Amino acid sequence: MTTGTASASASSAPAAVSASSSRAAMVIGALGVVYGDIGTSPLYTLRACLVGYGDLRPEHVLGVLSILFWMLMLVVSFKYIMLVLRADNRGEGGTLALLELAIRGRSGRMRTFLIGLAIFGAALFYGDSMITPAISVLSALEGISVVSNRFEHWVVPLSLLILIGLFMIQSRGTGTMGKLFGPIMTVWFGTLAVLGIWQIAQAPGVLAALNPMWGLHFVVESPRASFVLLGSVVLALTGAEALYADMGHFGRGAIQRAWFWMVMPALTLCYFGQGALLLRDPEAIANPFFLMAPDWGIAPLVGLATLATIIASQAVISGAYSMTRQAVQLGYWPRMEILHTSAVEKGQIYLPQVNALLLGAVLLLVLVFRSSDNLAAAYGFAVTGTMLTTSVLLLSLMPRAAVNGPRRAMWWGILGFLLVFDMLLFSANALKVEEGGWLPLMVGIIVFTLMGTWRRGRYLLNALQQRDRQPLAEFMEQLEQYPPARVQGTAIFMTMSPGNVPPALLHNLKHNKVLHDHVVFLTIHSADVPYVSAEERFSVTKLSASSWQAVVTYGFKEEPNVPDALREVAEAYPELDLEPMRTSYYLSRQTVVAAKRPAMRRWRRALFAFMSRNSTRSTKFFKIPPNRVVEMGMQVEL
Secondary structure, eight states, rough: HHHHHHHHHHHHHHHHHHHHHHHHHHHHHHHHSHHHHHHGGGTTTHHHHTOOOOHHHHHHHHHHHHHHHHHIIIIIIIIIHHHHHHHGGGTTHHHHHHHHHHHHTOOOOHHHHHHHHHHHHHHHOOOOHHHHHHHHHHHHHHHHHHHHHGGGGGHHHHHHHHHHHHGGGGGGHHHHHHHHHHHHHHHHHHHHHHHHHHHHOOOOGGGGSSSSSHHHHOOOOOOOOHHHHHHHHHGGGTHHHHHHHHHHHHHHHHHHHHHHIIIIIHHHHHHHHHHHHHHHOOOGGGHHHHTTSSSGHHHHHHHHHHHHHHHHHHOOOOOOHHHHHHHHHHTOOOOOEEEEEOSSOOEEOOOOOHHHHHHHHHHHHHHOSSSSSHHHHHHHHHHHHHHHHHHHHHHHHHHOSSSSSSHHHHHHHHHHHHHHHHHHHHHHHTTIIEEEEEEEEHHHHHHHHHHHHHHHHHHHHHHHHHOOOOOOHHHHHHHHHHEEEEEEEEEEEEEETTTBBOOHHHHHHTOEEEEEEEEEEEEEESSSOOOOGGGEEEEEEEETTTEEEEEEEEEESOOOHHHHHHHOOOOOOOEEEEEGGGGEEEEEEEEEEESOOOSSHHHHHHHHHEEEEEEOOOHHHHTTGGGEEEEEEEEEEE
């Protein structure tokens, strides 16, 4: 008995060590990817909150610090870490993943409202993706002006060079860089904590701001100023949405542990350290973050801050890629070229078109705004808009999923309170529309219009095809009775509507007057889940002696690959002749023209036609060999 117990203990020890090491690696990885954005907020947040006070008094510092600290507790720790991470779509998070959960089983106006709201929230995320690299790199390099005023005019040129380099290496993927992200951010958060502790030790009275009464007193004394202040305090919350959007990469547990073990303590100490410095020297408001460091440490801190902001920028750029891929798969965006940068990690992708557009937008922002202070007003609007969207979607999901009345009432109460709070934050930032908030609003409206137009146009095309089509099974049975000339091989007809005769088949019979020995009607379906299991991947139905209907399903985080899918179908159905060199693909290429009674306004129809012409060709998107494709052109009236 004794020997057996010892042996079991010995064998379990390596497993325990391995599990512990794995959890530690996941936590460090989360530090590098998930927390890059919120981790660089101390560079500019407290200065943005207090710079407007000409006579900076201790009650201002303590009041603002108290509000900032409890905002972090309420919005990040409670809302996102404790609540939002519970709403996962098979382990995946983000606005569009949450949307698919919220609209499941819904119809009518509520479904339409939620889809429109989520699309606008996703559109605002693109504004965030443009502003984050610009404000982060600018705020880091502004530290060189603390070293010497002679370097101040180098801030914008150096920012442009770093950003150009960052976007140029995107095509190489984040695999190699990702290995460095976690350790660098670990050093960054450790540095924030050490600087904060050093300053707090010199003015420990700043810890009084942990008492929420300081924040409450500030609000009561200056309610209007407190409301306006929310527009700046929200800068401390930037990146909170990344906790949810990146949940699929690291899991809920790693993200929660990273926050409570390191990120939250480091951020709190850093903010309070800046507050302690301002209590001793109000003139330090010029740049309280870098002035926390001793003179010999400012230059190394600028270098470390620059690395941290590059990592924060990398995280949000990758998020834009992931958001775009999800939008394409769910039918909210035209097909785009998606390149994989890793043979192992399928989440590491690169979208050349998105990268080029983001680079142009970020460089323009740096040249126009030229400082992090000028960009701060624009930043908050995008962040609070996305937060408000998440709260509304949660409110439509969580109470409905409750198992009983009291639990449902509890969810209504909690989420209703958070929704009111998010509306206050959004309203405070709406006051800054003229100061810069117009930028993400404009980007949001443009992207919302594009996504809405694409979705509406595809819906009308599908409805038109459903109306004009005849049942596929009956049609193929008639062809078996009166067969046209047959040719060897297999024809794959791609169709959006399973069960209906595709236009490419009719055009082929009309012009070529032949039919292949085997005919497969293939439909690619996008599910409302991130990944689909092998058992759910495809279904095949025999229509006639020589024809089959195949439906292949992919999740919204997967990329369709038709040749691979057909290999799996061939293994399951040996009677199907799907040998690649004997298989031809028939696709319809549609040109949108004006109908006598248009279903879309002229400008919207022209926009949809433009997006359709410039979308990635079906052959490239579905990985179909181009030398095996026959495209049948047709005009569609809208």
